[in-house]
Amino acid sequence: MTTTNDSSTSSPWTGMVPVDDTALAVTDTGGGGVPVVFLNGQFATQGYWRHVLGDLGDGWRHITYDERARGRQSGRSADYSFEAAVRDVDAVLAARGVQRAVLVGWSYGAAVAAHWVHRNPDRTIGAVLVDGAFPHDWLDEATEERIRKLFRRMRWFAPLLRPVGLMPRMTAAQQAESNIELGRFSRERVLGPVLDGITVPVRYVIASGTSFGSKGDEQERIRASLDAVTVRNPNIQIHAKVASNHGAILKKDHAVVAQAVREVATPGGKLR
8 A cells, every 4th residue: 555645646545644653544435526534433443434435326535544543554643632633634635635525424523523624614515423523511520430441341352353443452541531532522612612613514413312331311411412503503404313323323324424415515415
């Protein structure tokens, strides 16, 4: 595999994109269609998007990548912060010569997409946020401790899952801190102004029920925080609330996500 900075390149390409002290595994289908950049869940890989990509089909320029220490190839780093994840979007777009794109993010990737879109309106065609980027104060001391305990328990599975790319090459403490930091960036006083300031079309696709590590109706209360956002900012709309849960939404409701992409990328939301 090779690395390229050729802004004229539009042929299919797979390779490593250097950023900071590491490199990210990137796949770019090339072509002359609208560029769509897919941002993964916190510890997920680009393979999670395969059903959405299949539903969209040809005519789009799909760009997927694995975040730092995720998947089989992306390198480890000294920085797994949320801000590093936002910077990585810039690095991938620059390496692939993309000036404007649609961003599609799931879970953690939705929060990254929201922050990037807010900072880069002139480079954003639109965004689809899949069951993430909800401005809600869900993090407290008890939740932090619950998160740390959860990842300490999961570390016993790491030797089996890491070689096949199903678990990041991060320590349990690093994974827990990444999840806790997401809670800080999701607080209403932090994420609320970000969403209020977005000036491009954004569509949410919202799951139902629980997510990994959540309790009772906790996740539904978090999702409900979006209602006030849509009242304050007409650029943000709820495209659909689907029956599948957080973990299954990209597999079971890929067609809904694909339609939301078409809506933000095409005048009037016409099918491609």
